[in-house]
Amino acid sequence: xxxxxxxxxxxxxxxxxxxxxxxxxxxxxxxxxxxxxxxxxxxxxxxxxxxxxxxxxxxxxxxxxxxxxxxxxxxxxxxxxxxxxxxxxxxxxxxxxxxxxxxxxxxxxxxxxxxxxxxxxxxxxxxxxxxxxxxxxxxxxxxxxxxxxxxxxxxxxxxxxxxxxxxxxxxxxxxxxxxxxxxxxxxxxxxxxxxxxxxxxxxxxxxxxxxxxxxxxxxxxxxxxxxxxxxxxxxxxxxxxxxxxxxxxxxxxxxxxxxxxxxxxxxxxxxxxxxxxxxxxxxxxxxxxxxxxxxxxxxxxxxxxxxxxxxxxxxxxxxxxxxxxxxxxxxxxxxxxxxxxxxxxxxxxxxxxxxxxxxxxxxxxxxxxxxxxxxxxxxxxxxxxxxxxxxxxxxxxxxxxxxxxxxxxxxxxxxxxxxxxxxxxxxxxxxxxxxxxxxxxxxxxxxxxxxxxxxxxxxxxxxxxxxxxxxxxxxxxxxxxxxxxxxxxxxxxxxxxxxxxxxxxxxxxxx
Numbered sequence: 001x002x003x004x005x006x007x008x009x010x011x012x013x014x015x016x017x018x019x020x021x022x023x024x025x026x027x028x029x030x031x032x033x034x035x036x037x038x039x040x041x042x043x044x045x046x047x048x049x050x051x052x053x054x055x056x057x058x059x060x061x062x063x064x065x066x067x068x069x070x071x072x073x074x075x076x077x078x079x080x081x082x083x084x085x086x087x088x089x090x091x092x093x094x095x096x097x098x099x100x101x102x103x104x105x106x107x108x109x110x111x112x113x114x115x116x117x118x119x120x121x122x123x124x125x126x127x128x129x130x131x132x133x134x135x136x137x138x139x140x141x142x143x144x145x146x147x148x149x150x151x152x153x154x155x156x157x158x159x160x161x162x163x164x165x166x167x168x169x170x171x172x173x174x175x176x177x178x179x180x181x182x183x184x185x186x187x188x189x190x191x192x193x194x195x196x197x198x199x200x201x202x203x204x205x206x207x208x209x210x211x212x213x214x215x216x217x218x219x220x221x222x223x224x225x226x227x228x229x230x231x232x233x234x235x236x237x238x239x240x241x242x243x244x245x246x247x248x249x250x251x252x253x254x255x256x257x258x259x260x261x262x263x264x265x266x267x268x269x270x271x272x273x274x275x276x277x278x279x280x281x282x283x284x285x286x287x288x289x290x291x292x293x294x295x296x297x298x299x300x301x302x303x304x305x306x307x308x309x310x311x312x313x314x315x316x317x318x319x320x321x322x323x324x325x326x327x328x329x330x331x332x333x334x335x336x337x338x339x340x341x342x343x344x345x346x347x348x349x350x351x352x353x354x355x356x357x358x359x360x361x362x363x364x365x366x367x368x369x370x371x372x373x374x375x376x377x378x379x380x381x382x383x384x385x386x387x388x389x390x391x392x393x394x395x396x397x398x399x400x401x402x403x404x405x406x407x408x409x410x411x412x413x414x415x416x417x418x419x420x421x422x423x424x425x426x427x428x429x430x431x432x433x434x435x436x437x438x439x440x441x442x443x444x445x446x447x448x449x450x451x452x453x454x455x456x457x458x459x460x461x462x463x464x465x466x467x468x469x470x471x472x473x474x475x476x477x478x479x480x481x482x483x484x485x486x487x488x489x490x491x492x493x494x495x496x497x498x499x500x501x502x503x504x505x506x507x508x509x510x511x
Contacts, residue, residue: 061087
């Protein structure tokens with residue numbers, strides 16, 4: 001028996017450690033980012049050194065970067081140029097010396113700090129006069145139109161003149177750094193700074209003014225703050241650049257330890273292709289896939305990345321925009337097409353895997369047709385579902401979850417093994433959701449349970465019985481079912497607890 005056939009799937013939740021790894025947290029914001037420790041544990045379990053590990057929906061690069069640091073060849077793929085810029089920028093921190101990066105930051109300090117601080121204190125009239133005197137410092141990108149959902153119409157409307165001028169001055173200085181590696185690292189820090197020096201930056205209530213983030217990451221549109229915050233540009237950039245230096249030091253230390261304990265030979269590659277095109281390139285050549293396909297429904301990553309891609313000169317092509325796996329967006333992509341393409345994407349992933357290799361898909365959504373597309377497509381492509389783990393219960397909750405029990409948090413990790421046995425999916429099964437819920441609740445010894453866990457279990461149990469198509473309830477109906485089962489939602493713990501007085505189904509937890 002080979003390594004892959006002896007692997008035992010991960011069958012328990014791995015508590016998320018979201019902020020320990022400097023290489024992922026603090027360097028650059030992005031829409032989604034899986035906890036590095038969870039990804040790392042999956043990479044270590046389902047692959048071995050020298051293997052090819054792929055994430056076809058790579059995002060900010062957590063999978064490929066962790067594979068790189070664990071002596072695998074990490075392959076990152078994403079159609080969003082911003083995602084590739086971030087992932088490649090972090091992976092490239094393995095090159096060069098920390099000293100040349102530090103020297104580059106000191107160079108920028110000498111070149112920019114005084115002028116930026118001076119600009120920060122200028123009035124609008126003074127700034128306009130300064131712009132007239134020094135036009136070469138104010139080199140702005142194209143003033144492109146913004147998505148229809150934006151509060152403003154054009155790119156420049158997202159900034160004050162002071163913010164535009166500060167970003168332009170910094171960008172120009174970065175371009176004059178001699179070291180190519182250090183220049184790219186400082187550009188990564190500059191791009192992270194752009195996330196704070198714009199009118200969509202929203203300060204966190206009750207915290208320091210600089211603590212907060214752009215509305216594109218919280219409400220997924222260009223919402224302009226009622227009273228835009230003018231953060232000090234040099235201080236903001238220096239903080240971002242310091243985080244890049246910390247990430248560089250951490251990566252250097254990780255590689256140094258690897259060299260001391262057997263050697264380090266990790267690799268990294270980046271592509272920007274539709275997953276079905278990528279499958280033609282990597283047909284039957286990948287050892288493990290850990291991926292997080294877009295499942296935010298109407299979150300248009302390319303539209304929301306305009307604020308970065310425009311100034312970085314990374315505007316996506318029309319073909320890239322047409323292949324984005326989302327619902328809606330500026331191209332008004334329909335949900336039916338999303339479901340169909342999600343299924344084809346799963347089949348493409350399995351096509352890229354070698355025989356007996358493993359695929360883990362992170363997913364969570366109220367729309368059961370999305371789950372059905374993943375599960376059925378995997379079975380039809382010759383992969384067997386081996387584990388379905390609810391990664392729920394982490395202490396980090398979205399603001400939406402805190403306000404509304406109907407919002408799903410966490411995610412499910414579906415893990416498949418490619419065995420080549422094609423399973424014909426059927427819609428002939430029957431499923432009694434009340435009986436299934438009784439059985440699932442009967443497994444618990446605790447007096448509380450997460451609704452997300454119950455939802456995920458019901459979906460998987462229905463699919464195993466070829467009856468996932470029978471799950472036609474809405475989120476409201478599912479929550480009512482939990483209430484009818486004698487459960488009550490606790491706003492503090494975000495869990496469902498026993499409420500025997502309301503029980504209509506005579507359910508009870510095991511004692």
